Amino acid sequence: MSRVSKRTLPVWAIPTMLTALAAAPAIGCGSSKRAAPKDVHQTFEDSDEGWIPFGTDAQVEVTHEPTQVKDGSAALALRYVFHPGQYGSAILPIEQGQLGKLNRLQFWIKADHTTPVIVILSEKQPGGYYSTWFWCPADAWQHVELQPSDFALDEGPEDPKDPDGRLDLDQVRGIGLSDLGQAFQTLGRDVGYPLIIDRATGSHVLNLDDVDFLMGEASAPERGRPKSIGNVDRSVLTWITTGGAELRRSLSQNPINEPALEVNYEQTAGRYVGIFHTLSNLDLRGISKLSFKIAAKNDSKLMMYLEKKQPGSLLGPRYSLLVEIPGDSRAHERQIAIADLRADPAGPSDIDGKLDTGALKSISFVDITASDGRPSRKNTLWLSSISPH
Numbered sequence: 001m002s003r004v005s006k007r008t009l010p011v012w013a014i015p016t017m018l019t020a021l022a023a024a025p026a027i028g029c030g031s032s033k034r035a036a037p038k039d040v041h042q043t044f045e046d047s048d049e050g051w052i053p054f055g056t057d058a059q060v061e062v063t064h065e066p067t068q069v070k071d072g073s074a075a076l077a078l079r080y081v082f083h084p085g086q087y088g089s090a091i092l093p094i095e096q097g098q099l100g101k102l103n104r105l106q107f108w109i110k111a112d113h114t115t116p117v118i119v120i121l122s123e124k125q126p127g128g129y130y131s132t133w134f135w136c137p138a139d140a141w142q143h144v145e146l147q148p149s150d151f152a153l154d155e156g157p158e159d160p161k162d163p164d165g166r167l168d169l170d171q172v173r174g175i176g177l178s179d180l181g182q183a184f185q186t187l188g189r190d191v192g193y194p195l196i197i198d199r200a201t202g203s204h205v206l207n208l209d210d211v212d213f214l215m216g217e218a219s220a221p222e223r224g225r226p227k228s229i230g231n232v233d234r235s236v237l238t239w240i241t242t243g244g245a246e247l248r249r250s251l252s253q254n255p256i257n258e259p260a261l262e263v264n265y266e267q268t269a270g271r272y273v274g275i276f277h278t279l280s281n282l283d284l285r286g287i288s289k290l291s292f293k294i295a296a297k298n299d300s301k302l303m304m305y306l307e308k309k310q311p312g313s314l315l316g317p318r319y320s321l322l323v324e325i326p327g328d329s330r331a332h333e334r335q336i337a338i339a340d341l342r343a344d345p346a347g348p349s350d351i352d353g354k355l356d357t358g359a360l361k362s363i364s365f366v367d368i369t370a371s372d373g374r375p376s377r378k379n380t381l382w383l384s385s386i387s388p389h
Ligand SMILES: [Ca+2]
Pocket: 043, 044, 045, 069, 070, 071, 072, 073, 074, 075, 209, 210
């Protein structure tokens, strides 16, 4: 991970920084017998259901502590300690074929501090690691529902190549779950707009309860054009931040009068808040516009970035556009033409020299309002789901 820590422009690196974590599910999966796909319900009432720890100082155990149990009298606890470059994780070895018909993975989860959580599916080698993540507010049980189509191939410098480039559920041999905030410890600094990065320390715990692997038809990832990016109708937030902001779903009674991502933070010179969403799992070929509704309490200047995939690299080339929002707490429709974004010279150079929407990796917004040196002010942003056209 030392190579990672020397890089700047941190956040774009997140999806590919997790090699160490992604590798974990491969251990303990020696069985070659095929299991018939059937629903799996894990309550943790009688056992740890086969989950094991991975990483220095990580422990997985059944807890009966009432504040750590969602249902019944027991739940799973992953206890881990923040060590730079380490990813304390809970791993569930999977028998070959067991998830062949996976339709949905759902569970209750609670973190003891606010952080993003990553879930990784590991194929039998040679195969790929597929991951997805979501936001987890401190000390609140939340219900997470994931579909195979949420997962995207990790294509970092140290990730294995997947020979067929697609998620083969019947080849999945392990599932890993971890606090993605552990990746923030080794992030570098962005020289252009230094982002606020929460670097948590010490011991933490993630609790899991009622984990369901639900089988069904249509289990293969669907690759059609998505209706939305960052769908705030979902039970979990798929936007994340590296720090400095409180993220929540605002279902109603907000300026844009529809479910929205609400971001509370401070606009401060030299310490910028960024919000990020993966695009790796979405097929956005042929789109020319992104539209959304947005509102802000204060006048806000947001740098919007689209990052391209660059397999084998930590960071992809990125393109940016300044989006200005008046500080009137009213809804403003924005329609962003992809052609208006310009290559960011601070990022990796782009061999193609053009923004190809067929291979996008992430979208992000960084609030740079205070870069003109104005005094710090608290701000709230509300952002709808983003529609590709
Ligand atoms: Ca339980």
